[in-house]
Amino acid sequence: MVALAFLIPLGLLVQQLAHERALxxxxxxxxxxxxxxxxxxxxRTVAEVIATTSQGDFDRLAIHGLTDGTIGTGHAAxxxxxxxxxxxxxxEAAVPGGLAYLEPVEIGPxxxxxxxxxxxxxxxxxxxxxxxxxxxxxxVGLVIVxxxxxxxxxxRVVRPARRLAAAATALGEGDLEVRVQPCGPRELAEAGxxxxxxxxxxxxxxxxxxELVADLxxxxxxxxxxxxxxxxxxxxxxxRAGQGDDPDRRRTVARVRRAIAxxxxxIDVLIRTTRQSAAEEPAAAPARCDASQVIRERMTFWSAxxxxxxxxxxxxxxxxxxxxxxxxxxxxxxxxAVLGNAFRYTPQGTAVEVAVSRHEGWVAVRVDxxxxxxxxxxxxxxxxxxxxxxxxLGLDIARRVAEDxxxxxSVDRAQLGGASVVMLFADADVAPTxxxxxxxxxxxxxxPRARKQPRSRPPSG
Numbered sequence: 001m002v003a004l005a006f007l008i009p010l011g012l013l014v015q016q017l018a019h020e021r022a023l024x025x026x027x028x029x030x031x032x033x034x035x036x037x038x039x040x041x042x043x044r045t046v047a048e049v050i051a052t053t054s055q056g057d058f059d060r061l062a063i064h065g066l067t068d069g070t071i072g073t074g075h076a077a078x079x080x081x082x083x084x085x086x087x088x089x090x091x092e093a094a095v096p097g098g099l100a101y102l103e104p105v106e107i108g109p110x111x112x113x114x115x116x117x118x119x120x121x122x123x124x125x126x127x128x129x130x131x132x133x134x135x136x137x138x139x140v141g142l143v144i145v146x147x148x149x150x151x152x153x154x155x156r157v158v159r160p161a162r163r164l165a166a167a168a169t170a171l172g173e174g175d176l177e178v179r180v181q182p183c184g185p186r187e188l189a190e191a192g193x194x195x196x197x198x199x200x201x202x203x204x205x206x207x208x209x210x211e212l213v214a215d216l217x218x219x220x221x222x223x224x225x226x227x228x229x230x231x232x233x234x235x236x237x238x239x240r241a242g243q244g245d246d247p248d249r250r251r252t253v254a255r256v257r258r259a260i261a262x263x264x265x266x267i268d269v270l271i272r273t274t275r276q277s278a279a280e281e282p283a284a285a286p287a288r289c290d291a292s293q294v295i296r297e298r299m300t301f302w303s304a305x306x307x308x309x310x311x312x313x314x315x316x317x318x319x320x321x322x323x324x325x326x327x328x329x330x331x332x333x334x335x336x337a338v339l340g341n342a343f344r345y346t347p348q349g350t351a352v353e354v355a356v357s358r359h360e361g362w363v364a365v366r367v368d369x370x371x372x373x374x375x376x377x378x379x380x381x382x383x384x385x386x387x388x389x390x391x392x393l394g395l396d397i398a399r400r401v402a403e404d405x406x407x408x409x410s411v412d413r414a415q416l417g418g419a420s421v422v423m424l425f426a427d428a429d430v431a432p433t434x435x436x437x438x439x440x441x442x443x444x445x446x447x448p449r450a451r452k453q454p455r456s457r458p459p460s461g
Contacts, residue, residue, distance in 0.1 A: 004139070026101040029117050037115075043071055065085060074116055160185075288326070291365060313352050325425065368419070
């Protein structure tokens with residue numbers, strides 16, 4: 001736009017200058033003839049003078065109004081010649097092939113001669129085309145140079161911005177070691193410095209969080225040690241009192257010891273994991289586990305708890321592997337969270353059923369109970385929300401693990417009459433052939449049991 005703003009006026013100015021240059025040449029010719037006419041009006045003498053001018057012929061010069069008639073070749077119309085003589089003013093008249101310059105001259109009392117100079121179009125536009133071409137090349141060159149310079153200047157802004165965006169993406173993906181070199185304009189350099197400060201702060205906060213979790217986990221070892229000693233003392237007291245042969249008490253003590261050992265192991269793993277810094281974390285391969293095996297292992301513990309509480313506990317797990325894309329510890333945690341809620345918020349003696357199914361690229365883990373059910377499923381799935389005074393984290397843990405495995409969690413009414421929690425995972429070996437539909441998958445997990453024990457579905461309340 002700037003080049004056009006200068007190119008168009010300059011082109012018009014060049015054209016005007018060429019026109020004025022041709023008129024100036026015509027004025028010089030008329031000045032010579034005016035001087036001659038001031039000395040003599042003899043036609044032969046005037047003709048000889050015209051022959052000696054730079055024009056060199058009578059096709060370009062003419063004198064009207066002499067006593068001997070017109071000398072030379074006239075191109076202007078008679079009315080234009082009469083107008084110049086009448087007004088005693090210079091007249092520029094357009095004629096075929098150019099322009100006629102008419103200059104009136106008084107050669108006697110009440111006698112006016114008109115000198116005509118014919119200016120062809122070639123002289124009116126002499127040099128205009130070449131000047132326009134030169135101006136066009138100059139404009140194109142300026143645009144190209146401005147584009148290159150603008151690109152280089154923009155690169156100074158774009159490159160730091162791209163590096164900052166790439167670093168922000170890496171930080172969002174968990175790379176706390178990423179930093180940027182502040183450069184570019186002052187604003188981007190300040191943004192780079194702020195980004196580095198933010199990354200340092202995040203690294204410190206993560207380290208502090210890990211240390212806090214490790215410290216809290218370590219503090220749990222003291223009451224666990226005391227609990228283990230209390231169990232040992234209780235077992236010794238029972239033996240001295242003659243109650244050591246009671247099979248129920250032996251099973252209870254053994255189960256408590258296993259629970260304490262499992263809890264101590266989990267705390268040790270938690271301490272070791274949280275002590276690792278972000279830089280020391282290895283690039284782990286995609287996690288996966290056999291959902292059927294994990295559930296059978298965990299149900300060994302929960303079945304014993306159910307037996308103590310006189311609950312009917314049924315496990316429906318296929319003998320073949322059922323792979324899901326989550327670690328075994330995460331799946332066990334989610335299952336423990338859901339079963340813990342079922343055992344905690346249902347009366348003793350309430351039946352519990354756990355089932356695993358695999359269908360069209362999806363794996364469903366279902367936990368049903370025969371308790372009162374969940375009045376508000378949406379509230380139960382909300383983190384930190386609970387209608388029974390708990391922390392409200394149990395179902396949220398299950399939801400997070402299911403989402404990490406490519407699925408989700410739904411809460412519905414169970415065939416047993418209580419709550420039915422379905423954790424849906426993507427099959428680790430088979431790509432899903434249809435979108436996640438918890439209702440369909442949940443019903444499919446209940447079909448084997450429904451065929452064996454047909455009963456009407458209680459109305460959802």
